[in-house]
Amino acid sequence: MWAMRRTAGEAEARRRALTSYVGRTDDEREVRRLLGLGRLVTLTGAGGVGKTRLAAQVASSLTRVFPDGVAVAELGELRDERLVARAVADSLGLHDTAGRRDLDAVVAYLRPRRSLLFLDNCEHLLEGSAGLVAALLRDCPNLAVLATSRCSLGLDGEHLLAIQPLPVPSGEVGTPQEALTFDAVRLFTERATSLLPSFEVTESNVASVVRLCRRLDGLPLAIELAAARVRVLSPSQIADLVEQGSGVLVTGLRLPVERHRTLRATFEWSHSLCTADERAAWACCSVFAGHFDLAAAEAVCGRPGNEVLDAVAGLVDKSVLIRVDGVDKVRYRMLRLLREFGGRLLAETGDEPAVAGRHRDHYAELIERAAGAWFGPGQDEAFERMTAAHADVREALSWSLRTPGEGVAALTMATAMIEYWVARGAAWEVRDWIDRALDVVPPAAPGRARGLAISSLCAALHADLRLARERLAAAEAIEDDEAAPYVAHARAFVVMLSAEPDSSVHAATAVRIFGERGDVRRQMHPLFIQGVALAYRGELSGARELLGSMLRQCQAAGEDRYRSMALFGLGVAEVCFGGDVDEGERAIRAALEIDLRASDVLSAAYRVDGLAWVSARRGEWTRAAGLFGTAATLWDRCGAEPGVAVSTAHREFREATQKALGDDKFDAAFEEGRQRSPHDALSGTSARRDDGADGVLPPLTPRESEIARLVAAGMSNREIAARLVIARRTVETHLQHISNKLDFANRTQLAIWVENRARTRPR
Structure with a gap:
């Protein structure tokens, strides 16, 4: 099961807005009603009116309605239509796989699931958003989509549900109690009190x-910006300044309706209260x-x-x-919206x-x-x-590609650390950035041959051997000595995947030249x-020596990811090519x-699959089938499947296991294995995974209950993420949802709540 997900920074950035949610009861009810009538509901309305907050509130309350989860894809930080499907794949934790685009991976993952996708801030990527949603609704019959946009998809x-500003008094209000029955006044009061506890x-x-709330037309974002001034100004002074500044609309922000002009006026008023350094920082940031x-x-x-620190502190103080x-x-x-405002100010300067260059x-x-x-x-x-920094790395690449003369910088950035993109599950994305950079740099540009070689490597990772060979030939034709080890590396991988001879020779060339340059990574x-290729050729001792050397270098450096690769390579050599199966295990x-x-x-999916091969080698067929099932759950969790590196071993050992057990026994053991934790593969136990521990703790979901207990x-x-085999940012997002539901501010409150529930639970 998966549930609402954001990056850790996004979840924390939303914390303040969600912990004191104001009003919208009728709107929440209407959104739920519309989701019951159709599979696509779009919340529209002016910027700053609270569409995102309302949608998040509704989505977090529907985890029981959608038993396979509620996913959140934030599009506001994107500026490239091509990345919409990748953003959704990221929100689901999907890795790209051979032969599948991001959209294909998302469709394959969501098709069998009853789930809700919350797609936030679509209006600036309308074509990409609409195309994605149309494809998902067409191919995923149990999927519902809740979108926010300033216009229809x-x-x-x-x-469509047009979200209106919060209600404000239409005339004079006699008492504070009467005023606080209006959501706009209550929002101002709650935000002001959070900054100045003595305020009432x-x-x-x-x-x-x-008067202030009426002047701001009940727009939540405008009200929050105004409330940020209560530490230095009275409500009367704030209202006067808003009214005085309402006609100074010099930003060029194109917002057609009156309420948008009100919001623009509020931004301009907030800007006028900033120091010169704060205004400059607002524009630059x-x-x-x-x-x-x-x-x-x-x-x-x-x-x-020191100047920037003071300016940033002032902008935080002003919200x-x-x-x-x-x-x-x-x-x-x-x-x-504040970023758009600042961007227009920056353009005017x-x-x-x-x-952007800095x-x-x-x-x-x-x-x-x-x-x-x-x-x-x-x-x-x-x-x-x-x-x-991923969103800003994307923005830096995009700016470099659309700015004349900056393509080489984009190519250098995209090819600098392919390991990060692969670990993130976004090898398709980096391949796209590299190819786009290659399209704009001159034929004789520095780094072009290296870029072509790395593009070839990426294509080979996705089993696109035709394109890999084309890129490789283009790289070799340039005859760039700087690119020589990259070309040899790509050639070795392409040859190995093609089951052709001499992959170990090309790999050895890459190892030698990289070593001469001191590039151990x-x-x-x-x-x-090189090691796996030697094992394939029957040179098991040579494979052991090379992979052992790789392992020792990783251990000496204190490195983990390549150390895991080296260990897996040793295991593959022993288990698949006639070595010591115990050593392989x-x-x-x-x-x-x-x-x-x-x-x-x-x-982890590759490793659990490998342990299934171990059991198959020993003739432990039932255990092998169970491990294939556990691995299948992991493949499914990241939207992947046994890739080009292990497809032959996976297929042969799985077919042998199925033949030995017969279909019925294999299927039973496989399904039981699907319910186990991958930690069981280490312990050798066959205990079923218990996602609910001692049961659900209402109003939490089973996964939230499990995380609360941990x-x-x-x-x-970090320990919870390792225990549950999920990303740490996913744990943080679950904790944010728990905080929203229970209105807790810290882990201590949550721990006490869990302990109290345990003491009071009927025996």
Whole structure:
């Protein structure tokens, strides 16, 4: 089962908005009614009216209605139609697989499931969003879609619900109690109180609060921006300033209706209250697509660090930036409408190219630093830094591709660390970035041959051997010495997958040249290819020596992902090519332990599949069938299947197991294995996976209940992710939903709640 998912930063950025949700009871009821009538409901309305908040509230309440889960795909940070399907695949945790586009993978995953997809902020990617939704609704009969957009998706069967601003008093209000019956006043009061606990609506200020909410037309975002000023201004002063600034509309923001003009006026008023440094930072920080840290803000602003720190602090205080607390540092996020406003201000200054260039350079440097740390103990941190910056890496690549003369920079960024994209399950995406960069760089551009070779490698990863050979031939024709090891690496992989001779020779060439250049990280995959190729040729001792060398280098460096690959290679050599099956099992188990700690579901699927081969080699047919079932659950969880690297071994051992048991016994053991945790494969137990532990804790879902119990047991998010074999950001998203449902602010409250429920549960 999967449930609502966002990146950790997105979930935290939404926290404040969701923990004090105001009003919309009738709207919630109507959204649920429309979802009962049709499979596509789109919430439309002005920017800042609260579409996202309402949709999230409804979606989080429907996990029982949609037993296979509610997924959230946030499109607001995208600026490229081509990435819409990839965003949905990311929200489902899907890895790309050979021969399947992102859309194909999403359809294959959702087709058998009764689930809800919440697609947020579609209007700027309308064609891509509409095309995706049409395909999903056509091919996934049990799927429902809840979308937010400033306009209709224009699809047959679409139910539209126009979301209106919060109710405001239509005339004079006599008492605070009467005023607080209106949702707009209540929202202002709650936001103001969160910033200034002593604030309250009184007889003396109620008229000013009502006047302000009426002037802001009940728009939630405008009300929140105004409430952010209560620490320094009274409601009367805020209302006066809003009215005085309402005619100063110089931003060029194209919003056609009166309420949009009201929102634009509110932005302009907020902007007028900023210092000069804060205004400059607002404009510069509008280039960020996702959340960012202080170092990134300093880079794009191009100002001394202390000035940027003060400006960022001021923008947080004014609610222009949202603070996002991370494990080791604070990050910031700008709501999309405020980002659009800042972007137009930046364009008016003429500084947009320079700021966007600094943004690109910052993320190019971040990629280089992550690449430098990948082969070592900082690998997990590098992966998390890249994951947190993914939206802005995409934006930096996109800007470089659409800006004349910047294609080489895009090519360098895209080819710098393919390991990150593969680990993220987005090899298709990086292949697309590389190919688009190759299309715009000149034939004699530096790095072109290397880019072609890496593009060939990506095509081979997806079993597109025809394209892989074309790219490889083009790379070899350039005769670039700098690209020589990349070409040899790609050639080795293509030859191995084609079952042709000499793959070990090409791999050895890549290993040698990368070694001469001191590039140990890039030696690893060619070493793996060389070792497995030697085993295939019957040279088991040579395979053991090479893969053992790879393993020792990884251990010495404190590296995990390639260490898991080396161990798996040793296991494959022993199990599949006549070696010591016990040694093979130990190696595959050790690899699986690494993958489970890292919550690497795709790699874990390969390792559990490998343990099934071990059991088949021993004639333990029932256990082998169960392990194939456990692996199948993992393949299914990440939307993948046994790929090009192990397809032959998987097929042969599975067919042997099925033949030995017969279809009925195989199917029974396979289905039982599907219910087991991959941790059982390590322990050798056959206990069924118990996702619900001691049962569901209403109002939580089974998965939320399980995570709540693990929190109560004192486990960290990383430990929970490893235990359940899910991504850590998925754990964080589940915890956010638990917080929303129970209105808890911290883990201690949740642990106490779980313990109390355990004590009071009937025996």
